[in-house]
Amino acid sequence: MKILIAEDDSLILKTMEFCLKREGHEIIACIDGMEAMGKIEETKPDLIILDIMLPYFSGLEIVGKIKQELNAVPVIVISAMGQQEVVEEAMRLGADEYISKPFNITELVSHIARLTATAAIA
């Protein structure tokens, strides 16, 4: 499965990349919102994982845009703890799932599995 991850902290991005690669996924890593926007159009990922706080384009802006253009692609947003309002806004814009930092990689993996299964049924 082709997963695009957008996260501005390179160490967290790389850690997530390694963990999900171990699960057998193909990973497209993006360090900011602008790169993510470009790669989404270019690579057409099967699932997108977005940090809310990204440089250039925020996670919210990206969710709003991709849900207009590629409605079928599941999106998981990652927020810092205590950003409940922002998470609610992301869900309203069409995000399918959210995770708050600190998070367990197994939680992320199970979200991916569930969303993939739902997308396959649809």
Add this chain to the structure above:
Amino acid sequence: MHNVKDSFDFFTSDYAFVFLNVDYKNSTAAFPTPEILYACSLVFVVVTLLLVGVTFYTLNKKKQKFNFNNNIRLGVEQWISEVISDPAARSVAVPENFMVLFKKPEARQMMIEELVRNKSSFLGIVSDNIIQLYYQLGLNVDSRIKLDDKQTHIQCQGIHELCVMEQKDQYGKIYHLTNSKNSDVRLEAQTAVIQLYGFTGLRFLDVVSYPITEFQQLKLLEMLRQLPFTGLPTLDSWLQSKNDTVISFALKLAQHYKQVQVHKEAAVCLQHKNEAVRVQAVKTLAQIANNTTANLLTEAYQNERFTNRLNILRELPKIASDAQRDFLIVQLHEGHEFLKLAAAKVLAKCTSEGMEILEAKGQEDPIPYKQIYLHVKAERER
């Protein structure tokens, strides 16, 4: 021909001083000679060049440091993420070049910062692997040494690192710093013991002699709110502390966690010399009330100033009954308009025939009681 000498002659001539409105003949001021002006310009140029040089040197040093850190970061990041994301990682083989690198203090600090930042984002196996790596590289020793540093911001940094890395064996040292004379260190240490030990960490309230600020109290309460409640066995002794801010904080704990067993100790705080403690005691008692609380508050009311009188009247709606009717009627006739309105609200909410009493009072004495009656009525209908 108009040359430089002419210009100079003009500035030293009588005409110039008339033009500049200066009485130079009677002036005692010494005018600089061209030589002095030249020397001053030279000094100015030298100082400017020195400043430019120092700025350039400092910026260059900073750039070198940034590049050094960035190069290490880029090199190490890949390795760290590979190690910490490995579910089977137990003991990690550190590459030879990194072993050399980690002998440099800057590189070790950079490594600590990377691990601390990453640790704050992950739970589970990744988090465990980060702690494992922190131990294996001996970075816990670096953090521990910081606790003894003379610079308080370094001490704070050390506390934060040990706390994020869950170094419970350092509890003794951190606990000692919860009563540091420096407020930043105290704040960091108090936060750390709560983060590491939850409600048990509140043990620092037994010994803290410096004030706990309102901000720190709110921060600690917010941290505790996210933890499972495990009890407050020594709450009664904190309510008798010599430190007024400990009493205030203990009262807030009693209020938030409804600690009815300390009702007696909280009631004693109504007589405390510090007004902030008395105000908090009223709020706490309203939350842990029994059938004596309303009378305790109305008795305390007589000795209070405006702020706490209003506070008592605002808390009474939670606990008052017909037994307080006479007290409230008296308050309708006395004091500030705010107190009258607050008393009217309690009367209307907690006593039978409260609204009728207010209505009758409004007819009998329309200013201000009719407005008070209409205000309370409108609020009740909302």
